[in-house]
Amino acid sequence: MDAELLEAFLPEWAVACARLAAAPGDARALANLRALAEAPGAEALAQHIGVLPPDALAAQAETMLRPPMHAPQDGPKGAGVLIIDDSPTMRRILREIIAEDGAFAVLGEAGDGEAGLAAMARLQPSLTLLDIEMPVLNGLGVLRRWALRGPGQVLVVSSSALSGGEVALEAMRLGAAGVVAKPSGALSLDMAQQRGADLLRAARIALGLPHAA
Secondary structure, eight states: OOHHHHHHHHHHHHHHHHHHHHSTTOHHHHHHHHHHHHSTTHHHHHHHHOOOOHHHHHHHHHHHHSOOOOOOOOOOSSEEEEEEOSOHHHHHHHHHHHHTOTTEEEEEEESSHHHHHHHHHHHOOSEEEEOSSOSSSOHHHHHHHHHHHOOSEEEEEOSSSOTTSHHHHHHHHTTOSEEEOOOOTTSOHHHHHHHHHHHHHHHHHHTTOOOOO
16 A cells, blocks of 8 residues: 555545535535546545445545425324314213314314414414303304405304204304214213214315215
8 A cells, every 4th residue: 555645645635524524415525535446546545435436435425415305294194173162071972073184183172262263373273162151251152353364264063053043044154064963972872973074074075075965
């Protein structure tokens, strides 16, 4: 091995490597390394300093300069759903119903209208399941403010908004995508399951998703 060649080569190689370590993908540092690797006599040093052959170095440079491929971030699978209801029991029931359909994923919950509006702004749900009778701000109050600047669609889930009734008609006038009855725990199991199926069907219709007839 030529000692003089090694003495002249190593400092410049070390500088280029240090630059590349500080800024991976640095085109100038990569070009410098390639030039050094292609220098006459460099092949004799390869086994001592780990210099790649010019072709291999060029291929490595292309890989390093290529824009990185980022793996998709884990996140909710399906359309994001927000539940606004003052009853913790009802929120749990609605979560369980939503979990039955892979087209949806619950993003969050809120226990009153004001907290619900804040959650809407923060989470930007595709669909909000909204109760009517709540403290602080009721469901119709939420709809009035949501109609001006709120995200997604709103499906009213309420025992007080009977189909065709005044409250239901007002909710629809304010932009609700639909009104469905709550799947109350006081109902028979069959009726509760039917109301859960009705809710999922209405949710799919609200978002324009395929649904069973």
